[in-house]
Amino acid sequence: MNRAAEYFTRFIKQKNLRMTKQREIVVRVFLGKEGHLGIDELYSLVKKKYPEIGYATVWRTLNLLKEAKIASEVSFTGKKRKYEHLFDHKHHDHLICLKCGRCIEIVNPKIEQLQEKLARQHGFKIRSHRLEIFGFCLRCSGDKNE
Ligand SMILES: [Zn+2]
Ligand SMILES: [Zn+2]
Ligand SMILES: [Zn+2]
Incomplete structure:
Protein backbone atom coordinates (compact mmCIF):
# COMPACT_ATOMS: atom_id res chain seq x y z
CA MET A 1 0.00 0.00 0.00
CA LYS A 90 3.77 18.82 -7.23
CA HIS A 91 1.58 21.88 -7.49
CA HIS A 92 0.62 23.06 -10.94
CA ASP A 93 -2.11 25.08 -12.61
CA HIS A 94 -4.15 24.45 -15.72
CA LEU A 95 -5.02 25.77 -19.15
CA ILE A 96 -8.39 24.25 -19.99
CA CYS A 97 -9.81 23.90 -23.47
CA LEU A 98 -13.52 24.71 -23.60
CA LYS A 99 -14.01 22.63 -26.72
CA CYS A 100 -12.18 19.34 -26.23
CA GLY A 101 -11.71 19.51 -22.45
CA ARG A 102 -7.95 19.10 -22.67
CA CYS A 103 -6.05 20.31 -19.58
CA ILE A 104 -2.54 21.56 -20.08
CA GLU A 105 -0.43 21.65 -16.93
CA ILE A 106 1.45 24.85 -16.29
CA VAL A 107 3.51 26.27 -13.48
CA ASN A 108 5.35 29.54 -13.28
CA PRO A 109 7.27 30.56 -10.15
CA LYS A 110 6.68 34.25 -10.84
CA ILE A 111 2.90 33.78 -10.89
CA GLU A 112 3.09 31.69 -7.73
CA GLN A 113 5.12 34.38 -5.92
CA LEU A 114 2.85 37.13 -7.16
CA GLN A 115 -0.20 35.34 -5.78
CA GLU A 116 1.49 35.03 -2.39
CA LYS A 117 2.41 38.69 -2.48
CA LEU A 118 -1.15 39.70 -3.36
CA ALA A 119 -2.54 37.62 -0.51
CA ARG A 120 -0.01 39.10 1.93
CA GLN A 121 -1.08 42.61 0.95
CA HIS A 122 -4.55 41.67 2.14
CA GLY A 123 -3.27 40.00 5.30
CA PHE A 124 -4.56 36.76 3.87
CA LYS A 125 -3.06 33.36 4.62
CA ILE A 126 -3.26 31.01 1.65
CA ARG A 127 -4.10 27.38 2.32
CA SER A 128 -4.33 26.37 -1.30
CA HIS A 129 -5.07 27.92 -4.63
CA ARG A 130 -6.15 26.99 -8.07
CA LEU A 131 -5.49 28.85 -11.27
CA GLU A 132 -7.54 27.78 -14.26
CA ILE A 133 -7.38 29.59 -17.56
CA PHE A 134 -10.17 28.77 -19.99
CA GLY A 135 -10.00 29.07 -23.74
CA PHE A 136 -9.18 27.04 -26.81
CA CYS A 137 -6.16 24.84 -27.32
CA LEU A 138 -4.04 24.92 -30.44
CA ARG A 139 -6.02 22.07 -31.98
CA CYS A 140 -9.37 23.72 -31.33
CA SER A 141 -8.57 27.37 -31.90
CA GLY A 142 -9.42 27.17 -35.59
CA ASP A 143 -5.90 27.50 -36.92
CA LYS A 144 -6.00 24.57 -39.28
CA ASN A 145 -2.29 24.49 -40.02
CA GLU A 146 -1.43 21.21 -38.39
ZN1 LIG B 1 -0.30 27.82 -8.87
ZN1 LIG C 1 -9.08 21.65 -27.51
ZN1 LIG D 1 -3.10 18.63 -13.61
Whole structure:
Protein backbone atom coordinates (compact mmCIF):
# COMPACT_ATOMS: atom_id res chain seq x y z
CA MET A 1 0.00 0.00 0.00
CA ASN A 2 1.40 3.41 -0.84
CA ARG A 3 1.34 6.53 1.33
CA ALA A 4 -1.79 7.97 -0.27
CA ALA A 5 -3.71 4.73 0.27
CA GLU A 6 -2.54 4.52 3.89
CA TYR A 7 -3.56 8.10 4.45
CA PHE A 8 -6.97 7.40 2.97
CA THR A 9 -7.50 4.37 5.20
CA ARG A 10 -6.84 6.57 8.23
CA PHE A 11 -9.17 9.24 6.90
CA ILE A 12 -11.96 6.66 6.44
CA LYS A 13 -11.50 5.40 9.99
CA GLN A 14 -11.67 8.92 11.39
CA LYS A 15 -15.00 9.35 9.65
CA ASN A 16 -16.20 6.10 11.22
CA LEU A 17 -16.60 4.51 7.83
CA ARG A 18 -15.42 1.11 6.79
CA MET A 19 -12.65 0.56 4.27
CA THR A 20 -14.56 -1.95 2.19
CA LYS A 21 -12.99 -4.15 -0.45
CA GLN A 22 -14.84 -2.19 -3.14
CA ARG A 23 -13.62 1.16 -1.85
CA GLU A 24 -10.10 -0.18 -1.70
CA ILE A 25 -10.29 -1.26 -5.34
CA VAL A 26 -11.59 2.13 -6.52
CA VAL A 27 -8.80 3.86 -4.58
CA ARG A 28 -6.19 1.54 -6.07
CA VAL A 29 -7.42 2.10 -9.63
CA PHE A 30 -7.57 5.87 -9.13
CA LEU A 31 -4.07 6.06 -7.63
CA GLY A 32 -2.71 3.86 -10.39
CA LYS A 33 -3.66 6.33 -13.06
CA GLU A 34 -1.77 9.58 -13.44
CA GLY A 35 -3.14 12.62 -15.20
CA HIS A 36 -6.66 13.96 -15.47
CA LEU A 37 -9.45 11.50 -15.12
CA GLY A 38 -13.20 11.93 -15.48
CA ILE A 39 -15.54 9.88 -13.33
CA ASP A 40 -16.81 7.95 -16.36
CA GLU A 41 -13.25 7.02 -17.30
CA LEU A 42 -12.54 5.91 -13.75
CA TYR A 43 -15.74 3.89 -13.68
CA SER A 44 -14.93 2.09 -16.93
CA LEU A 45 -11.40 1.32 -15.69
CA VAL A 46 -12.86 -0.17 -12.51
CA LYS A 47 -15.60 -2.04 -14.35
CA LYS A 48 -13.15 -3.71 -16.72
CA LYS A 49 -11.63 -5.69 -13.84
CA TYR A 50 -14.42 -5.59 -11.29
CA PRO A 51 -17.80 -5.54 -13.05
CA GLU A 52 -19.60 -5.98 -9.73
CA ILE A 53 -18.67 -2.48 -8.57
CA GLY A 54 -21.38 0.06 -9.31
CA TYR A 55 -21.17 3.65 -10.50
CA ALA A 56 -22.48 4.96 -7.16
CA THR A 57 -19.60 3.32 -5.26
CA VAL A 58 -17.06 4.85 -7.64
CA TRP A 59 -18.72 8.26 -7.30
CA ARG A 60 -18.89 8.12 -3.51
CA THR A 61 -15.31 6.92 -3.19
CA LEU A 62 -14.07 9.65 -5.48
CA ASN A 63 -15.86 12.22 -3.35
CA LEU A 64 -14.22 10.81 -0.23
CA LEU A 65 -10.85 10.99 -1.97
CA LYS A 66 -11.57 14.61 -2.72
CA GLU A 67 -12.59 15.28 0.86
CA ALA A 68 -9.36 13.65 2.05
CA LYS A 69 -7.42 15.95 -0.29
CA ILE A 70 -5.99 12.97 -2.15
CA ALA A 71 -7.87 13.84 -5.29
CA SER A 72 -8.53 17.31 -6.56
CA GLU A 73 -11.08 18.50 -9.02
CA VAL A 74 -9.48 20.02 -12.06
CA SER A 75 -12.24 21.79 -13.87
CA PHE A 76 -15.88 22.21 -14.23
CA THR A 77 -16.64 22.98 -17.83
CA GLY A 78 -20.14 21.76 -18.37
CA LYS A 79 -20.17 18.04 -17.69
CA LYS A 80 -16.44 17.54 -18.08
CA ARG A 81 -15.41 17.40 -14.46
CA LYS A 82 -11.98 15.87 -14.04
CA TYR A 83 -9.89 14.72 -11.14
CA GLU A 84 -6.22 14.26 -10.51
CA HIS A 85 -3.90 13.20 -7.70
CA LEU A 86 -3.18 15.84 -5.11
CA PHE A 87 -1.42 13.93 -2.34
CA ASP A 88 2.39 13.92 -2.73
CA HIS A 89 2.15 15.62 -6.11
CA LYS A 90 3.77 18.82 -7.23
CA HIS A 91 1.58 21.88 -7.49
CA HIS A 92 0.62 23.06 -10.94
CA ASP A 93 -2.11 25.08 -12.61
CA HIS A 94 -4.15 24.45 -15.72
CA LEU A 95 -5.02 25.77 -19.15
CA ILE A 96 -8.39 24.25 -19.99
CA CYS A 97 -9.81 23.90 -23.47
CA LEU A 98 -13.52 24.71 -23.60
CA LYS A 99 -14.01 22.63 -26.72
CA CYS A 100 -12.18 19.34 -26.23
CA GLY A 101 -11.71 19.51 -22.45
CA ARG A 102 -7.95 19.10 -22.67
CA CYS A 103 -6.05 20.31 -19.58
CA ILE A 104 -2.54 21.56 -20.08
CA GLU A 105 -0.43 21.65 -16.93
CA ILE A 106 1.45 24.85 -16.29
CA VAL A 107 3.51 26.27 -13.48
CA ASN A 108 5.35 29.54 -13.28
CA PRO A 109 7.27 30.56 -10.15
CA LYS A 110 6.68 34.25 -10.84
CA ILE A 111 2.90 33.78 -10.89
CA GLU A 112 3.09 31.69 -7.73
CA GLN A 113 5.12 34.38 -5.92
CA LEU A 114 2.85 37.13 -7.16
CA GLN A 115 -0.20 35.34 -5.78
CA GLU A 116 1.49 35.03 -2.39
CA LYS A 117 2.41 38.69 -2.48
CA LEU A 118 -1.15 39.70 -3.36
CA ALA A 119 -2.54 37.62 -0.51
CA ARG A 120 -0.01 39.10 1.93
CA GLN A 121 -1.08 42.61 0.95
CA HIS A 122 -4.55 41.67 2.14
CA GLY A 123 -3.27 40.00 5.30
CA PHE A 124 -4.56 36.76 3.87
CA LYS A 125 -3.06 33.36 4.62
CA ILE A 126 -3.26 31.01 1.65
CA ARG A 127 -4.10 27.38 2.32
CA SER A 128 -4.33 26.37 -1.30
CA HIS A 129 -5.07 27.92 -4.63
CA ARG A 130 -6.15 26.99 -8.07
CA LEU A 131 -5.49 28.85 -11.27
CA GLU A 132 -7.54 27.78 -14.26
CA ILE A 133 -7.38 29.59 -17.56
CA PHE A 134 -10.17 28.77 -19.99
CA GLY A 135 -10.00 29.07 -23.74
CA PHE A 136 -9.18 27.04 -26.81
CA CYS A 137 -6.16 24.84 -27.32
CA LEU A 138 -4.04 24.92 -30.44
CA ARG A 139 -6.02 22.07 -31.98
CA CYS A 140 -9.37 23.72 -31.33
CA SER A 141 -8.57 27.37 -31.90
CA GLY A 142 -9.42 27.17 -35.59
CA ASP A 143 -5.90 27.50 -36.92
CA LYS A 144 -6.00 24.57 -39.28
CA ASN A 145 -2.29 24.49 -40.02
CA GLU A 146 -1.43 21.21 -38.39
ZN1 LIG B 1 -0.30 27.82 -8.87
ZN1 LIG C 1 -9.08 21.65 -27.51
ZN1 LIG D 1 -3.10 18.63 -13.61
